[in-house]
Amino acid sequence: RGRIYTWGEQERALVSSGYDEVEFISNNADFIASALGIGNIEVxxxxxxxxxxxxxxxxxxxEPGIAWK
Structure with a gap:
């Protein structure tokens, strides 16, 4: 609660714009998997x-929750 007040203008603008984080992470899944040294990413x-x-x-x-097993 109240976390939105800790965001800067750029963060508030992203949230307000309807920015699709799932799409962004999905489009970059190969890079993320490689950087973490894991086989694949499921979003x-x-x-x-x-x-x-x-x-x-x-x-x-x-601030997505990220876990791997």
């Missing part, structure tokens, strides 16, 4: 897919 919208390590509870707009 889910909030409330969908497997909640690995309870990351869904801690994710926020512009």
């Amino acid at each position: 889910y919208r909030a409330g969908e897919g497997e909640d690995v390590a309870g990351k869904a509870r801690t994710s926020l707009p512009l």
Whole structure:
């Protein structure tokens, strides 16, 4: 709660614009997997897919929950 007040103007503009973080992460999944040294990336919208390590509870707009197994 209240986290939006800690964001700068650029962050508020991204959230307000309807920026699609899932699309961005999906489009860059190969790079992210390579950088982390893992085989592949699976991206889910909030409330969908497997909640690995309870990351869904801690994710926020512009702060995705990222876990790998």
